[in-house]
Amino acid sequence: MGKLAIILFFILSVFPADANENRRHIHVVRRGSKKSHRGDTVAKIWIEENGQKKIEVAWSELDADDLAKIIDVIDKNWEMFNKMIDDVFAGKKVTIKKFDK
Secondary structure, eight states: OEEEEEETTEEEEEOGGGGGSSSOEEEEEETTOOSOHHHHEEEEEEEEETTEEEEEEEEEOSOHHHHHHHHHHHHHTHHHHHHHHHHHHTTOOOOOEEEOO
């Protein structure tokens, strides 16, 4: 799992298998659980389409306020997240960003 950022009580992550998907996306995972990522994933957010910025919620179990805060952080830091995803998929180490939203 490539951890990108921590926002509130959630970790924004990508998974190596996602490199082959046709749209980039970020998984929102609840912090602190020891279950597999699938059991802890609480949202999946598309961040682009055909290489262009397009943020859409694929699905979510988050309340509206938490989801809005996470989308806002992704929107304001879109280029940074894309660079981090490139680095994760290239096998490079990334520094996890923390947001106090």
